[in-house]
Amino acid sequence: MPIQEFEPFTDIPESELLQYIADLTREPNVVVVRQFQQPEESQSGEALWTVIAGRIITEAEAAGTTSSGGRQTGSGTADVTPSPPPTTGTASTSSVVPESWMPSCSMDRVICHWTAGEYKASDHDRDSYHILIEDNGRLVPGTHTIKDNVSTADNKYAAHTKGTNTRSIGVSVCCMSGAKSNPFNAGSYPMTKRQWDMMIDVVCDLCRRYNITPQPHTVLGHGEVEKNIGNPQDGKWDPMKLPWEPDLTFAEVGQLLRESVRAKL
Numbered sequence: 001m002p003i004q005e006f007e008p009f010t011d012i013p014e015s016e017l018l019q020y021i022a023d024l025t026r027e028p029n030v031v032v033v034r035q036f037q038q039p040e041e042s043q044s045g046e047a048l049w050t051v052i053a054g055r056i057i058t059e060a061e062a063a064g065t066t067s068s069g070g071r072q073t074g075s076g077t078a079d080v081t082p083s084p085p086p087t088t089g090t091a092s093t094s095s096v097v098p099e100s101w102m103p104s105c106s107m108d109r110v111i112c113h114w115t116a117g118e119y120k121a122s123d124h125d126r127d128s129y130h131i132l133i134e135d136n137g138r139l140v141p142g143t144h145t146i147k148d149n150v151s152t153a154d155n156k157y158a159a160h161t162k163g164t165n166t167r168s169i170g171v172s173v174c175c176m177s178g179a180k181s182n183p184f185n186a187g188s189y190p191m192t193k194r195q196w197d198m199m200i201d202v203v204c205d206l207c208r209r210y211n212i213t214p215q216p217h218t219v220l221g222h223g224e225v226e227k228n229i230g231n232p233q234d235g236k237w238d239p240m241k242l243p244w245e246p247d248l249t250f251a252e253v254g255q256l257l258r259e260s261v262r263a264k265l
């Protein structure tokens, strides 16, 4: 039976999502969609769905997986029920980053950031990072490919970390405009747990794709680069403070980042 992968898309009304699925499959019995986010409610109260990296699987396949996925058969319409978003600490082989965003090349590390902007990715953000994570967990590709950072000699690369961009993948959560480190104030766009969890999933995908073993110098926050790699970063501290756990130190957040990635690989 067919298994179809499709590109992420966002803010699609439920009726259109069901039609999309029906058109995509032309198989009334192929009905399960996984890895999509809980719906956001639009101003009109309509549920708007974000599909991160959906996969349509057969009923038989669904029966062999955890039972939380939506399922329905029969009259040609699909009844889609959300699977819970991935949670930290749960082993998973699922993938959130589209394959086309991870070209074949050799990369050494993943550096995590926040943009110090608002919840949506700006053009400047897209120029600076390879993958961005907006407030609803939606992934946005940067303008530079990961492969652009194999070499920085041509000046065409995502410049996310001073002196540390060669073979470095830059992932960033869109948030923390106006944040202050001491005393800690998360500003008007605090990083959300949803964004953090999605970043863990993204880093997992990148580690798998590029054979990166999470260690302090291979999976780290921008705020750890100076200490772990030795390249000065002018006091950068992203994304080393969690607004929902403000008592954790920078070092503890870095450790949590790597432990969370290891737990899901």
Ligand SMILES: [Zn+2]
Pocket (backbone or CB within 6 Å): 112, 113, 114, 160, 222, 236, 238
């Ligand atoms: Zn940064």
